[in-house]
Amino acid sequence: MARDEAALAELYDRYRVILFGLLMRILSNREEAEDVLQEVFLQVWRRAADFDANRGRPFTWLVTMTRSRGIDRLRTLAARERVAIAGARDESEAVSDAASDAFRSEQRGLVTSALAQLPDEQKRPLMLAYFDGLTQSEIAARLGAPLGTVKTRMRTGMMKLRELLAGKDASFGF
Amino acid sequence: MGHDDYKEMIPAHALSALDASDEGALNEHLATCAECRRDVAEWEATAASLALGAKPMEPSPQVREKILTGIRSEEPSLAGRSLSEKSGFDVIPFGRTPRNLWNSLGSLGSIAAVILFAALIVGIVVLWQQNRRLRQENQLVQILSSPGARLKELKGTTEAPGASAKMVFDSTGRALLIASGLPRPPQGKEYQLWFIEPKRAPRPGKTFSTDSAGRGQLEERILEVDHEYSVFAITLEPAGGVKSPTGAIYLRSDL
Numbered sequence: 001m002a003r004d005e006a007a008l009a010e011l012y013d014r015y016r017v018i019l020f021g022l023l024m025r026i027l028s029n030r031e032e033a034e035d036v037l038q039e040v041f042l043q044v045w046r047r048a049a050d051f052d053a054n055r056g057r058p059f060t061w062l063v064t065m066t067r068s069r070g071i072d073r074l075r076t077l078a079a080r081e082r083v084a085i086a087g088a089r090d091e092s093e094a095v096s097d098a099a100s101d102a103f104r105s106e107q108r109g110l111v112t113s114a115l116a117q118l119p120d121e122q123k124r125p126l127m128l129a130y131f132d133g134l135t136q137s138e139i140a141a142r143l144g145a146p147l148g149t150v151k152t153r154m155r156t157g158m159m160k161l162r163e164l165l166a167g168k169d170a171s172f173g174f
Numbered sequence: 175m176g177h178d179d180y181k182e183m184i185p186a187h188a189l190s191a192l193d194a195s196d197e198g199a200l201n202e203h204l205a206t207c208a209e210c211r212r213d214v215a216e217w218e219a220t221a222a223s224l225a226l227g228a229k230p231m232e233p234s235p236q237v238r239e240k241i242l243t244g245i246r247s248e249e250p251s252l253a254g255r256s257l258s259e260k261s262g263f264d265v266i267p268f269g270r271t272p273r274n275l276w277n278s279l280g281s282l283g284s285i286a287a288v289i290l291f292a293a294l295i296v297g298i299v300v301l302w303q304q305n306r307r308l309r310q311e312n313q314l315v316q317i318l319s320s321p322g323a324r325l326k327e328l329k330g331t332t333e334a335p336g337a338s339a340k341m342v343f344d345s346t347g348r349a350l351l352i353a354s355g356l357p358r359p360p361q362g363k364e365y366q367l368w369f370i371e372p373k374r375a376p377r378p379g380k381t382f383s384t385d386s387a388g389r390g391q392l393e394e395r396i397l398e399v400d401h402e403y404s405v406f407a408i409t410l411e412p413a414g415g416v417k418s419p420t421g422a423i424y425l426r427s428d429l
Contacts, residue, residue, distance in 0.1 A: 005245060012238055017230040020237075025228035034237045041241045045248070047414060063222040071190070111226040129191035130224045136186060137193050151186065158185035162220040 012041055015059070019066045025131050026070035027077075036073050040066045071133035114164035122157030125150055175199060180210055188217035198375040205368065205376050205407065205419045214420075313350055313393070320344035328406055328425040330355065337388070339425050341406055343396055351392040351406075356384045356424060359410060366411040367392060368419055369404045376407070381415040 019040065023033035043065060115123055128134045128142060140150040180203040186192050187200055204211055317323055322345030330337035336355040343349035351367060359365060367379030384390040400406075408425035 005242065008245060009238070009242060012241060016238070017232055018225060018228075020233040021228040021230040022225040024231050030234075034233050037233055038237055038240050038244070042244050042248075045245045057219065060219045060222040063225045064218055067222075067225065068190070108226045108230070111223050115224075115227050125191075126189065126224065127227075129186070129189040130221065131228070134191065135193050136191050136196075139191070154189070154191065155182060155185050158189070158217065158220060161223070162217075165220065165223055 008041065008045055011044070011062075015062055019062065022063065022066055023070045026067070026074055026133070029077075032073055032077070033070075036069050037066070040069055043069075067130070074133055110165060114161055117164060118157050118160055122153045122160065125154045126157050126161070129154065175203075177203075177207065177210070180204075180207070181213060184210060184213045185217050185220070188214065188221040198373065201375040201418050202370065202373075205370060205409070205423065208422060211420055314342060314352070317342045317344050317348055317350055320346070320348070326406060326427045328353070328408065328427045330425055331423050333410075333422045334424045337425055339408065341427070347395045347397065349394040349396045351382075351390075351394065353382075353384070353390045353392075353408065353425060354388055356388045356390060356408075358384055358386065358388065362413050363410055363421075364413045364415070365390060365408050365424065366415045366419075366421075367394060368407045368409060369396065369400050370407055371400075371404050376419055378415055378417055378419075381411065381413065 016037070020033060020037055023036050024030065027033045027036070040062075044062070118126075124143065125136075125139045128139045129136075134142065136150050136154065137147060139145075139154075140147040143150065145153075180200055183192060183196055183200050187197065192200060204214065318325075324343055326341045326343075328339040328341065328351075334356055337353065338355055339351055339353035341349060341351045353365070356365065364381040364383050366381045369377040369379060371377075379394055380392055382390045382392040396404075406425075406427040407419075407423050409419045409423050410421040411419070
């Protein structure tokens with residue numbers, strides 16, 4: 001196996017369950033999620049030179065790219081198709097924390113704990129933005145809340161999340 | 175809207191949740207504010223942590239095979255070659271055993287052949303560069319002699335006070351940018367052209383690098399609206415370009 005091919009394979013082995021879990025959460029469809037995951041790693045191969053270590057961690061770069069591709073795919077899928085798929089959401093192959101060497105259960109625990117500390121009114125807009133790709137106006141319409149309120153809650157929620165994760169930064173260094 | 179207003183929009187920008195008008199206004203501000211660009215990177219890291227809120231799942235083994243088959247079928251690119259070397263990924267690649275070049279060449283005849291081959295390559299590169307320069311000069315003359323030809327000057331910012339550039343374009347949208355006095359971009363970086371219309375997000379143009387003398391050229395197609403209403407700017411960005419500006423502005427035109 002060539003040198004960088006091995007590096008890409010190792011990168012895939014390390015992050016696949018996190019990235020695939022993210023894509024499944026966004027798309028609720030195994031076939032689509034696997035297709036997007038494949039696209040993401042081909043993009044990594046082609047565009048690794050674009051990664052700027054001064055601008056952020058590789059994890060952030062990978063996750064941002066994966067989420068962006070996932071949301072793009074979500075928007076191209078017909079709404080009714082997604083509703084049908086969401087109804088048959090398949091989580092039978094979810095990986096337990098202990099089952100995967102690659103997955104950092106400790107970091108996941110930190111994030112889920114931080115999210116659990118956010119009031120629902122702040123957490124919900126963040127989830128709708130991140131996993132459903134909704135804009136602030138769309139979130140306001142979905143929740144039946146004034147746009148200004150949604151903006152404030154999102155900003156407050158993000159600030160609180162950052163604050164809760166800040167002290168754990170060293171163990172978060174992927 | 176002031177700096178603090180834009181700063182407050184950045185967490186939602188990191189979630190790509192801003193509505194189009196806010197996103198456009200913020201991007202325009204980001205093109206000129208290094209502090210806010212640094213904030214974007216920090217908030218993007220916070221947003222990325224939300225990915226861990228999703229339940230980890232195992233893709234089928236075929237995905238890995240498809241990816242590796244996919245990259246084998248592609249030309250080895252600069253990006254591919256630099257995956258482990260430049261990206262900073264904490265991945266340990268398989269090393270190669272260094273070879274003794276002189277032993278492998280074996281004889282003086284082989285050495286001479288290598289020297290001749292190297293000279294031939296240098297000659298081809300010099301001819302290619304001359305040919306490219308002549309072609310660009312020819313293009314410049316063609317555009318400038320077209321009906322409705324225009325010229326806009328770009329001045330160096332504090333990032334490159336000695337730099338300057340000229341953008342020539344004709345009524346068909348054919349354009350040529352010629353820059354000089356720019357610092358050589360670091361490895362993995364290139365200069366990128368931006369079209370900045372008032373009240374809209376900057377539109378990305380193509381990227382270019384510079385030679386050892388700080389000269390760079392770029393062929394582009396520009397929209398009619400850019401003839402009158404756009405500011406042209408050059409920023410330093412990751413090689414290959416980005417969709418929204420992230421780096422400092424090195425050159426910009428007046429309206």
